[in-house]
Amino acid sequence: MNVAIIGCGQTNHRSRRLDVSAPELIDEAVQLALSDARIGPDGIDAIVVGNMEHFEGIHLSDLWAVEGTGGVGKPQIKVATGGTTGSSLAQAAYYLVASGFYRTVMAVGWERLSDSEGETTTGIVTAFDPIYERPTLAGAVSGLAILACQYQAKFKTRAEDAALVVVQARENAARNPHAHLTKPVTVADVVKSPLLSSPIRYLDMCPTSDGACAVVFTSDPGDRKSAWARGVASRHNHTYLGDVAEGSADFKHTLKLAAAEAYRLAGMSNPRKEIDVVEMYEPCTWAALDWAEALGLCGPGEAAGLWASGATRLDGDIPVNPSGGVLCTNPIGATGLVRVAEAAMQVRGIAGARQVDGVETAMATGFGGSFWNEVMILGAKP
């Protein structure tokens, strides 16, 4: 069964939303998605909801949030997979509709990282094996630093080349009212910002945000502006980082596999030409370079040149993250869903000042866990 996205809603993501509780924050995104989809709460048959409990310290946060999602009396299923939570929600909603189990499913993701009071990375430390890995893997930054070191060593890429990724991201974010970090930065700002874990500096890394996102999937869009799911794929990885980074696998291994499967499902032979815009889950600048290559946007070691050429800009021939991406906005449980929502808005032609001209096909990615990846390709036609 073909599945279309007909409604997207997201909050204006900020570093702290002290004016609302989590259910109230969620309600903001849900109301916007329902109004974009031109349906009432009764038009939603089931809800998939996601959030990472360790960040806010709330167990069964989905059940607490049920009055924000509109899930009272309805089927509501929680999917929580780390950084991929949002993209996993989109995939779960897709499969629940594609199966014929439900006609219309809303995916809802959120995070209030201000609740973890600057200790977000402490929450992520607990992801790793308590005996073998936790003593050496200090949260999200260190794992990505290993990736960045490998990339830098292989291609002799300069810090200034990576910095260009966030410079462009901030330019785009300034056009996006939902984006969290919109202040322009220069390459000099980035390479002079404090070192977090070599070679990743403060401005190379994504922020932590408060925000929510809701996306409506249906098999029966009627005459609504629709973005059709044409390729949905996910590829997972080993438990231990040593197995992920070495041998047959590497940090971009699962993104390559997931993208290849999504391209196959979408019937694409030349994704570089056939994809009009990419909403990539890039937790740091170095990952964006590595993963643009994994997606086949350019050859190995060519990503720095791709960004420098302007091809990834809003008016370039392969725009990456017109929303400003994860580097500018990161409410973790929503982040991957924001990628899908932004890609869908591009296809539906409603992305406002960040709209890329003539989008027929858009791609959204999600990254999380032990370097696993998810890809969703959306098109103007089924």
Add this chain to the structure above:
Amino acid sequence: MKPVSILGVAQTKHCARRDDANYMELAFEVIQDLFRKTGWSHDRVDTIISASSDFWDGRTISEIAIQDPAGAPGKSASKVSMDGAFALIYAAARIASGAFKTCLVVAHGKASEGEPRAIANAGFDPLFQRPIGIDDHTALGLQARRFLEKRGMLGSVLAEAAAQSAAAAAKNPNAHRRAAKHVLAADPLHEDEIAPDSDGACALLLGEGGPVELAGFGCATDAHQLGERDLGDPGVLPRASLEAHRMAGVREVDVAEIHDASSAQTLLWREGLGLPERVALNPSGGAMGAQPGFATGLVRVAEVCERLARGEGRTGLAHGMTGFVGQAHCVWILRRRS
């Protein structure tokens, strides 16, 4: 729904403490047992859905540890952070969508590594309810009291229901052997009238052509605040149950396995499901016999499946829940293929 059938089931023996295995090893053990029973291997599994709780596992993204035992590398996998009965909906959807032919479903719970009451407290509203120290057991007490009051029953019915479950569990080799005392735990519930905290895991293989098929399901979520529900009623359970029966085209089942976190729930959920006296309820002892976290509902599905496969009835009902005193219910109807 498009027919999705169960190709095999496995569960660990459930007990109070498994000091010999961490949760990753519990998952490995139950998946290997499933493969031994079915003659399958990872090569034939297309996709994986796991069910577990980051709070119970004490790890964020706790399914990272399940990737290797589940054979996930290179495959599509996902995690439902609810009871395994809810995860089964997503697993079945992946097959019914046509994208996958087979799915491994695995759920685990290892209560002994955490402090179950403190974890439960963290699931209540952080602003209004958590500070009063409420947990799952005290909530069960409130529900049991309201249940007795509403029906004008005496506490002896709770003891009788618990004794029946204990007698059934005594015949189940996988049940959690415990020496619960008849001492007041959460008024009016006694220790032996509340389900145990168990260590255990369960795994299922879904695909086509198995002896027992998933005929229908229903699930529904209730309000979070206990005061917004009448705890003496089965809440949204009848809604989930009606939907499951309607989808399956089944009016009455031969056997039922339910997640009863207390002996009051054994009685209340039976009523909410509309099960007549003739239907065998929890022949395994139910959750009163073993309650391994988010695996509890999947164990119910596995128990019903095994009974139907042995020819003990043609249709069965399996029930799982998540949240406190039944905030979210999931009901499955299973049918033996003729």
